[in-house]
Amino acid sequence: MANQGEEEYAKFLEKVRRTVYVDELTPHASEAVVKSAFDQFGTVTDLRFLPNYFGPKELPVSVLVEMENEDMAKAVIGTLTQFPFMVAGMPRPVRAAAATPEMFHDRPKKPGSKIQCRWIDPSDPEFDKAKKMKRLVQKHSAETSFMLKKQLEEAEKLDKQQSETATTHYKKFELIDKLYHDGAAKNLASHYNMKSFSFH
Amino acid sequence: MEKSAEVDGFGFKWGKKRGNGVENKDVQFYESFTYDGSEYSLYDCVLLGVASKPDSPEFFVGKIIKMWEHTDQRQNPRNVELLWFFKPSELSRYLQRVQDVLPNELFLASGSGVGLTNANQLEAICGKCNVQCISKDKRNPQPSSEEIKLADFVFHRTFDVQNSKILEKIDDKIAGVDVKFIFNRTSCEKKASAVQKVATGVHGTAHSLKPNRPSTSGSVRQNERNARDLYGHRKSDYGHKKEEDNDFHKQLARKKSAVAEERSNKDPGRRDGELDNRNASGSRRNDCNGKKDQDNEVENQLRKQKSRLAEEGCSRDSYCLEDLPRKKRKLDGSVAVSKHTEEKRLSDANYRRDYGVFDVTQKPHVTWEEDLGSAEGRGTLVLLQNLDPTCTSSEVENIVYSALNEQCTARMIERTSITIPHLGEALVIFKTADAAKRVIKRLDEGCLLLSNGRTLVATSAKVNPPEMPRFRFPGHIKPRIQIRREMRNAVATSHCAQRNTIEFDMGMEWRLHRDRFELACKRIFEVSIDHCFI
Numbered sequence A: 001m002a003n004q005g006e007e008e009y010a011k012f013l014e015k016v017r018r019t020v021y022v023d024e025l026t027p028h029a030s031e032a033v034v035k036s037a038f039d040q041f042g043t044v045t046d047l048r049f050l051p052n053y054f055g056p057k058e059l060p061v062s063v064l065v066e067m068e069n070e071d072m073a074k075a076v077i078g079t080l081t082q083f084p085f086m087v088a089g090m091p092r093p094v095r096a097a098a099a100t101p102e103m104f105h106d107r108p109k110k111p112g113s114k115i116q117c118r119w120i121d122p123s124d125p126e127f128d129k130a131k132k133m134k135r136l137v138q139k140h141s142a143e144t145s146f147m148l149k150k151q152l153e154e155a156e157k158l159d160k161q162q163s164e165t166a167t168t169h170y171k172k173f174e175l176i177d178k179l180y181h182d183g184a185a186k187n188l189a190s191h192y193n194m195k196s197f198s199f200h
Numbered sequence B: 001m002e003k004s005a006e007v008d009g010f011g012f013k014w015g016k017k018r019g020n021g022v023e024n025k026d027v028q029f030y031e032s033f034t035y036d037g038s039e040y041s042l043y044d045c046v047l048l049g050v051a052s053k054p055d056s057p058e059f060f061v062g063k064i065i066k067m068w069e070h071t072d073q074r075q076n077p078r079n080v081e082l083l084w085f086f087k088p089s090e091l092s093r094y095l096q097r098v099q100d101v102l103p104n105e106l107f108l109a110s111g112s113g114v115g116l117t118n119a120n121q122l123e124a125i126c127g128k129c130n131v132q133c134i135s136k137d138k139r140n141p142q143p144s145s146e147e148i149k150l151a152d153f154v155f156h157r158t159f160d161v162q163n164s165k166i167l168e169k170i171d172d173k174i175a176g177v178d179v180k181f182i183f184n185r186t187s188c189e190k191k192a193s194a195v196q197k198v199a200t201g202v203h204g205t206a207h208s209l210k211p212n213r214p215s216t217s218g219s220v221r222q223n224e225r226n227a228r229d230l231y232g233h234r235k236s237d238y239g240h241k242k243e244e245d246n247d248f249h250k251q252l253a254r255k256k257s258a259v260a261e262e263r264s265n266k267d268p269g270r271r272d273g274e275l276d277n278r279n280a281s282g283s284r285r286n287d288c289n290g291k292k293d294q295d296n297e298v299e300n301q302l303r304k305q306k307s308r309l310a311e312e313g314c315s316r317d318s319y320c321l322e323d324l325p326r327k328k329r330k331l332d333g334s335v336a337v338s339k340h341t342e343e344k345r346l347s348d349a350n351y352r353r354d355y356g357v358f359d360v361t362q363k364p365h366v367t368w369e370e371d372l373g374s375a376e377g378r379g380t381l382v383l384l385q386n387l388d389p390t391c392t393s394s395e396v397e398n399i400v401y402s403a404l405n406e407q408c409t410a411r412m413i414e415r416t417s418i419t420i421p422h423l424g425e426a427l428v429i430f431k432t433a434d435a436a437k438r439v440i441k442r443l444d445e446g447c448l449l450l451s452n453g454r455t456l457v458a459t460s461a462k463v464n465p466p467e468m469p470r471f472r473f474p475g476h477i478k479p480r481i482q483i484r485r486e487m488r489n490a491v492a493t494s495h496c497a498q499r500n501t502i503e504f505d506m507g508m509e510w511r512l513h514r515d516r517f518e519l520a521c522k523r524i525f526e527v528s529i530d531h532c533f534i
Helices: A002-018 A031-039 A070-082 A126-181 A184-191 B002-009 B145-150 B187-193 B195-203 B216-233 B235-251 B256-265 B268-285 B296-312 B315-340 B342-347 B349-357 B368-378 B393-404 B433-445 B481-492 B502-532
Strands: A019-025 A044-050 A061-067 A095-098 A117-120 B017-020 B027-030 B032-035 B038-041 B045-049 B059-070 B078-086 B105-110 B117-121 B125-128 B131-133 B153-160 B165-167 B381-387 B408-412 B424-430 B447-450 B457-460
Touching: A002 A019, A002 A061, A002 A070, A019 A031, A019 A070, A031 A044, A031 A061, A061 A070, A070 A095, A117 A126, A117 B393, A126 A184, A126 B381, A126 B447, A126 B457, A126 B502, B038 B059, B038 B125, B045 B078, B059 B117, B078 B153, B368 B381, B368 B424, B381 B393, B381 B433, B393 B408, B393 B424, B393 B433, B393 B447, B424 B433, B433 B457
Parallel strands: B105 B153, B131 B153
Antiparallel strands: A019 A061, A019 A095, A044 A061, A117 B447, B017 B027, B027 B059, B032 B038, B045 B059, B045 B125, B059 B078, B078 B105, B078 B117, B153 B165, B381 B424, B381 B457, B408 B424
8 A cells, every 4th residue: 555655656756757837828828729839849748727716817827738758848948948938929938847746736645744733722832823823824825915916017017018119119110111112212222322222 | 456356355246147248248247246245236226435535425326227247357347337316516506596405315317418327347336325216206106204214315306417407307218227217116126126125224324325334233343443442552451441341242232322322421531542542543544643632622522522422322423424434445445446457458449348437536526616616605615724735635635624523625726836835725615604614713713733833724715717818918919910910820839039039038028027026926935934933
């Protein structure tokens, strides 16, 4: 029985090593899109979108991508750290990291692990400490959700700024395009006795 | 091989043959079999455990409509086909407008499609159960009020698995089974067909409600074991205990409820011992050795429960509570073995018939997501925080069971880049809103300390509905109409940005943004951890 547990856990760890944790993904990305994206690095054997139960809805999605072997997983992480990799939209890239056992909600029990618990008596000096700890937990969750909110605001800001930059770029290109189209560039070139050059 | 030995351990025997399979000569059908001490025949109702949740008391109810054995050499050759009954909890979405659901009512699967029937391994069966049809249909031999009282479950409506509808009428044929086998059997049929049918009537719920609920002797055996444990526990009291042991043997002959009452009336020391014993066996099952001696509250709770039970004179129930999961585990053991052979089996295309063997888990059980939705509506959803992040879902269920005495379904929340790394969180669904409230209150007023100095925090939870957001994802710029055509290809395929593009620069800005956030998170978490361990 013990051996079976260990075997199962070893198998699970092997799966974890083959898996890449990808986040900053748009919620609009479908399973097919993500699969084809990572099939470029090898064979994707399983995909799991991690649910976002409590965070704001605007949060990027995270997904666990299970590859066929460990090397493929390493290739994904390597490439994605070197280059911005864009899935189902740009220019915001996705991020990749190695998966950890805690990212699987159905992870098997670690062999040999044992849980103990006890109720603390209110007269115990530990009791106040434990109470304080409970408050801390709530405080920390509140802090984190505040952080997330801030981060989303920042993201909005950056997004807006980039949209503007992009629009300006488009405008510039449109302008140049137009100059070529209506012959203004050519006329100018001949007027200043320059060689006409082709932009395209 | 291990498998067959295990099965033989349960005293397996086939009954009357029914003729070979038409399309497959290697299949032998039967009309009855004996397994683990009880005889099962066609159209009997049985209980099955949930393979995916070893320790949960969840079970499924099905009616055997076929039983067969593969005569070629293969593992797990014995199978049964079951027509399912649904519990109201599985159909909660469709029962919202149905008012008159009885507490022990089931819904027979009907129509056609997924979820009507499944082929299961015979060894997955963990007990018989008595299901009476209380339909007023004139084709149905009406059960007497006594029979209804003795029944574990009753049904009179069906659930159409195809259209997901509750139907009042029962069709002439369900899953190819004539309706007369679905209704109650007529009294002469009863007499002729089954000794065990009568037995069910006599023993009533004792035999059938819980999977292999201990019969009188079983429970006495357990008492005996308790007594022995106790006996080992207190060597100093050797002589005294011996006397009591003898005394105990005399009691074996008596009814077990009497045993419980008498024993609980014995000296308080003995009673404490018994409590300790209960604790010990409870924690053994849950792989969780609580420091029970310090655990006044739980002990009080147990004592209260115990004395209440003794008062009612139905200690039987308290034992069955303990026995239930243990029995389950036996079932799960066998199913786990079958999982091991799964790959091998699937690779062998010849065994196509066997493909559905693992369907114990594949019954159209409402998924976690659906469960979650309904639990939130009923107020049975609770968020547990400050667990060990490495805890598993079943361990959470065990903690809740052993420390709070409540049954639940738990699911650890996956760690992502935005969750707090040192806080394990789990969503837990309780059976009733009262149980959920009780747990929240108890964890709020008292402090449950987990093994590594964590105090469990419970709050009632509200989760995001699983729907596609309609907004535009910040950071994904939609190209304007004129250029969309040339951009489309770029969007459809995922790619790495080249260094000489604007896209690359923008991507880098996003990375910077992300790194900044991660750094901030890291700082916050460092500070939090410092706080926690001061």
